[in-house]
Structures are given as C-alpha cells and as structure tokens.
Amino acid sequence: MKIKFAKPFFSNVEIAKLNKVAKQDILVHGNEVKNFEKNFSHFTDSKYSLATSSCTTALFMAYNFYNLKKNDEVIVPAQTHVATVQPIVFFGAKPVFIDSNIETGNIDENLIESKINKKTKGISIVHFLGYPANISKIKKICKKYKLFLIEDCALALGAKYKNQHVGTFGDFGCFSFYPVKHITTSEGGMLLTQNDSKNIYAKNFRALGVNREFHSRKIPGQYDVKSMGLNFRLNEFSSAIGNVQLKKINNILNLRKKNFNYLYEKIKKLNKFKLFNYEKDYTNSFYCLSIILPKTISRINLIKYLNSNNIQTSIYYPSIIPNFTYYKKMFNIDHKLYPNAHEISSRSIALPVGPHLNLKDMEYIYNTIKKYFN
Numbered sequence: 001m002k003i004k005f006a007k008p009f010f011s012n013v014e015i016a017k018l019n020k021v022a023k024q025d026i027l028v029h030g031n032e033v034k035n036f037e038k039n040f041s042h043f044t045d046s047k048y049s050l051a052t053s054s055c056t057t058a059l060f061m062a063y064n065f066y067n068l069k070k071n072d073e074v075i076v077p078a079q080t081h082v083a084t085v086q087p088i089v090f091f092g093a094k095p096v097f098i099d100s101n102i103e104t105g106n107i108d109e110n111l112i113e114s115k116i117n118k119k120t121k122g123i124s125i126v127h128f129l130g131y132p133a134n135i136s137k138i139k140k141i142c143k144k145y146k147l148f149l150i151e152d153c154a155l156a157l158g159a160k161y162k163n164q165h166v167g168t169f170g171d172f173g174c175f176s177f178y179p180v181k182h183i184t185t186s187e188g189g190m191l192l193t194q195n196d197s198k199n200i201y202a203k204n205f206r207a208l209g210v211n212r213e214f215h216s217r218k219i220p221g222q223y224d225v226k227s228m229g230l231n232f233r234l235n236e237f238s239s240a241i242g243n244v245q246l247k248k249i250n251n252i253l254n255l256r257k258k259n260f261n262y263l264y265e266k267i268k269k270l271n272k273f274k275l276f277n278y279e280k281d282y283t284n285s286f287y288c289l290s291i292i293l294p295k296t297i298s299r300i301n302l303i304k305y306l307n308s309n310n311i312q313t314s315i316y317y318p319s320i321i322p323n324f325t326y327y328k329k330m331f332n333i334d335h336k337l338y339p340n341a342h343e344i345s346s347r348s349i350a351l352p353v354g355p356h357l358n359l360k361d362m363e364y365i366y367n368t369i370k371k372y373f374n
C-alpha cells in the first residue's frame with residue numbers, strides 16, 4: 001500500500017534512544033517515564049500526568065475511582081471506541097448511550113439532560129477525531145447534577161477548547177499512544193488530573209497499591225500494601241520513545257493540519273459527501289478526514305476501489321457500541337435510537353492525513369476519488 005492510513009513517525013532518534021535505554025539497567029521506574037510525564041504536563045498544561053500501559057488502563061483507573069456498582073449509570077456517546085465503555089460494564093454499571101451531533105460527530109450535548117436520573121454518576125465524552133466536544137455546556141451539566149466527567153482524548157492530542165488543552169477540563173483525561181494515534185510508544189497511555197487526591201489515588205493504583213516507589217525503598221523488598229491496585233505502568237523503552245515523539249508534536253500537528261485543510265477544501269468542492277463542520281473556534285488536532293457517503297454510494301465498493309489504487313482507509317468507528325454483539329446481548333438497544341451515530345458508523349470512511357503524507361499524497365487521494373465518479 002503506497003498511502004498508508006497511519007505510520008509511526010519515527011527517525012533514527014527513536015532508535016538511538018532505544019539503544020541507550022537497552023544499555024542501562026533501569027527498565028521501569030526510571031527517568032524516562034518521569035520525564036515523559038513532566039513533558040506531557042508541560043505540553044497540555046496539566047497539573048498531573050501519569051503514564052499508563054494504554055489508554056484503556058487509564059480509563060479503567062478513572063472509572064474505578066468512582067466505585068461504580070450495579071444500577072449506577074454513566075452517560076457515554078453511542079459512537080466511540082469500545083474502550084470508552086468497556087470498563088463501565090466491567091464494573092457492573094450501565095452505559096447510557098447518547099446520539100452524535102451530525103455536524104461534528106461528537107456527543108450531542110442537547111440530549112444529555114433528558115437521560116439523567118438518580119442513578120446517573122457521571123459523563124464520559126470523546127473528542128471525536130480530534131475535534132473538541134462542547135465542553136462548557138457539558139461541564140455545566142456535570143456541575144448542576146454533581147456528576148463526574150471523564151474525557152477520552154485518545155484521538156485528540158493537541159486539541160484545544162478555547163485555548164485550553166482537552167483532557168484538563170474533566171476529573172480525568174485519558175490519552176492513547178497506540179501506533180495509529182498522534183504520537184506512539186507502541187502501547188501506552190496517559191492519565192491526566194488536576195486534583196491532588198485523584199493523582200495520589202491513580203499513582204498508587206497504577207503500582208499495585210504499594211506504598212513506596214521502587215527507588216525510595218531503603219531496604220529492597222521492604223514495603224506495605226495500603227490500597228487496591230494493579231500494574232498499569234509504562235516501561236522505560238516506551239517512555240523514551242514518547243519523549244522523542246513529544247518533541248515533534250507541534251510539527252506533527254502542523255503537517256496534519258496542512259494535509260487536512262488541503263484535502264477538505266478539494267473534497268468539499270466535489271460535492272459528493274457530507275463533511276463535518278469544524279468552523280467553531282476550537283483547535284482541532286486533525287486525526288483524519290471523515291467523509292460520510294450518501295446512500296447511493298456503496299461504502300465497501302469505494303473502499304475496495306481506493307485500496308486497489310494504493311490508498312488505505314479506516315473507519316471510525318465501524319459500529320455504534322450498542323450494536324456490537326456483546327452489547328446487543330446485554331442491553332438489546334435499537335440502533336434507530338441513534339440515527340446520527342449510526343449514519344457515521346455505517347456510512348463514513350476515514351481518509352489519512354498523517355504526518356507521513358504530504359500535499360502530493362492529498363492531491364493523489366483527491367484525484368483518485370474524483371475519478372471514481374467519472
């Protein structure tokens with residue numbers, strides 16, 4: 001495939017860093033992870049950042065803070081990655097799905113309040129494809145009903161809402177460094193919080209509830225367990241790559257923006273697809289360009305055509321959550337309740353705009369799509 005949907009944006013610097021880490025005897029609990037957290041806090045202007053083994057484990061820790069139980073409810077977008085929702089079900093609570101705003105793909109904030117009742121404990125939002133959800137409105141709802149707010153920022157590194165980085169508005173913000181995301185550490189994630197006690201909770205939980213960090217044990221093996229915890233740490237290799245990647249983030253975001261804007265304008269003029277409307281004064285981190293096909297165009301045929309022309313595409317996300325088998329069996333919810341989310345998941349194609357591509361590639365993608373209609 002000539003044009004890949006995503007590709008790790010690595011150079012020799014990442015490789016040299018890996019070599020360096022391999023030669024030291026500290027592979028966890030070292031300076032690379034400490035620096036990665038410090039650098040991440042600096043970039044996002046967050047009070048605390050804790051590196052985790054994935055975004056999923058960051059989300060797990062965020063939900064776990066609230067002791068979710070049977071009959072508790074958490075409001076979530078119907079159209080998201082399953083990782084946003086799985087921990088809620090794992091803890092025995094019930095996800096309450098909300099349809100998307102068809103203009104942006106984000107959770108439709110106007111539909112949230114009607115779903116709130118005595119059982120509602122919190123709201124999770126996902127900044128869909130790097131475009132911030134309407135945070136002021138959602139925060140107001142959280143305040144009014146005393147609900148927690150978790151931000152899933154897996155596709156939104158670099159995204160800002162009114163000049164403040166996403167992930168710093170909620171009680172917790174969760175980021176992913178999975179290979180296709182804005183920066184990668186192979187597997188990896190980050191949990192943000194602005195609150196001292198939430199930070200202490202997560203720090204302890206991430207390290208098995210052990211009361212003393214490895215390097216602060218005067219006598220090796222001497223420690224106590226003061227709370228529940230699991231091992232959700234990020235290792236030194238991954239953190240080292242993360243540090244190199246983070247140095248490039250502004251460049252990565254600029255390249256994405258350039259590619260996105262170029263392709264967006266061209267495809268808009270083609271007048272064949274519905275595009276999201278990103279006109280508000282928010283900073284988009286341009287994860288991909290999602291095009292929504294009219295019913296007259298077969299998605300699978302267009303994907304196959306693009307693939308045969310060496311253009312790899314993706315789908316964000318291939319099903320609304322209630323339509324996945326596990327959720328269907330458990331909750332049996334009709335997808336017609338989420339017409340916008342269903343439209344996005346069943347009829348959109350995600351086109352690549354990553355930093356591994358340039359304007360020539362965008363021109364090629366555009367021309368290839370245009371030819372499809374001739």
Ligand SMILES: *Cc1c(COP(=O)(O)O)cnc(C)c1O
Pocket residue numbers: 054055056057080081083084126152153154155175176177178188189
């Ligand atoms: C990729 C993704 C995740 C999962 O991230 P991992 O690091 O693979 O656990 C969670 N939420 C969203 C919105 C994602 O896109």
